[in-house]
Amino acid sequence: MKRIAIYPGSFDPVTYGHLDIIERGLVLFDQIIVAILYNPTKQYLFNVEERQIFLQNSLQNFPQVEVEAYNGLLVDYAEKKGASAILRGMRAVSDFEYEFQMALMNRKLNREIQTVFLMTGLRWIFTSSSIIKQAACFGGDVSDMVPPLVNEKLRERYSALGRDKISVT
Ligand code: PNS
Numbered sequence: 001m002k003r004i005a006i007y008p009g010s011f012d013p014v015t016y017g018h019l020d021i022i023e024r025g026l027v028l029f030d031q032i033i034v035a036i037l038y039n040p041t042k043q044y045l046f047n048v049e050e051r052q053i054f055l056q057n058s059l060q061n062f063p064q065v066e067v068e069a070y071n072g073l074l075v076d077y078a079e080k081k082g083a084s085a086i087l088r089g090m091r092a093v094s095d096f097e098y099e100f101q102m103a104l105m106n107r108k109l110n111r112e113i114q115t116v117f118l119m120t121g122l123r124w125i126f127t128s129s130s131i132i133k134q135a136a137c138f139g140g141d142v143s144d145m146v147p148p149l150v151n152e153k154l155r156e157r158y159s160a161l162g163r164d165k166i167s168v169t
Pocket of ligand 1: 008010012037038039040042072073076077102105106160
């Protein structure tokens with residue numbers, strides 16, 4: 001039986017930290033579906049279509065990885081796709097409470113789907129989409145933390161928006 005995992009997130013935008021989790025997740029799963037879902041606590045810099053293009057562009061050498069967007073409950077989507085697991089990356093201890101809460105809620109909503117955590121690679125331990133956006137917004141060089149297309153679009157977006165319109169959630 002094919003082992004399918006959903007790798008859900010906001011991906012606003014995708015970083016090398018996300019790509020590292022996906023690559024390592026492929027050791028455990030036959031197929032990974034990267035799902036761009038809605039997190040109501042966040043304000044997004046890039047729209048869903050843009051985020052999907054960034055992911056697709058970064059993952060074109062991985063035929064076992066699909067990228068989709070879904071507007072609804074993660075566990076419903078996982079069930080619909082025949083996935084047995086939700087894959088998430090864990091960075092420092094600061095991620096733990098949020099991830100724990102989400103994993104337990106998802107388990108309460110659907111006991112058939114397991115959440116699997118991979119520790120983020122040491123190189124990416126301090127990176128997050130939010131901190132990268134904050135650096136990029138003030139002109140910081142983030143080119144070694146995000147794929148080239150994302151780097152280009154961050155520069156474009158922030159020079160068009162101006163620093164006062166910044167959103168880094
Ligand atoms: O990258 P993020 O923002 O930390 O990812 C969070 C995300 C999008 C995975 C989460 O908010 C989510 O699953 N949203 C869809 C709605 C849902 O099913 N929430 C979990 C149960 S409360």
